[in-house]
């Protein structure tokens with residue numbers, strides 16, 4: 001369960017921006033989370049609610065945009081999008097080779113925040 005430190009870090013970014021822009025109430029926070037980040041939405045929401053109590057982000061809506069996993073094939077060097085937790089995961093659609101370098105899918109960051 002590594003959602004707690006992750007949400008802590010995310011909220012630190014949110015609070016910093018809120019303070020810089022003199023925001024008194026955050027309405028929504030949009031997160032970009034890669035599908036390989038191992039973060040679960042219910043735990044993110046749980047810790048978010050817990051950590052934001054009494055802050056300017058108390059009651060803010062957490063919106064998660066799940067980012068696709070993009071790999072570069074080790075066989076043919078082409079990039080492809082692959083769906084985790086499926087049989088086809090990591091298999092190149094061009095040459096049917098398996099494996100390669102993960103280019104994106106593990107990221108998580110604040111994409112946008114909406115202030116009232």
Ligand SMILES: [Zn+2]
Nearest residue numbers: 073076092095
């Ligand atoms: Zn390939």
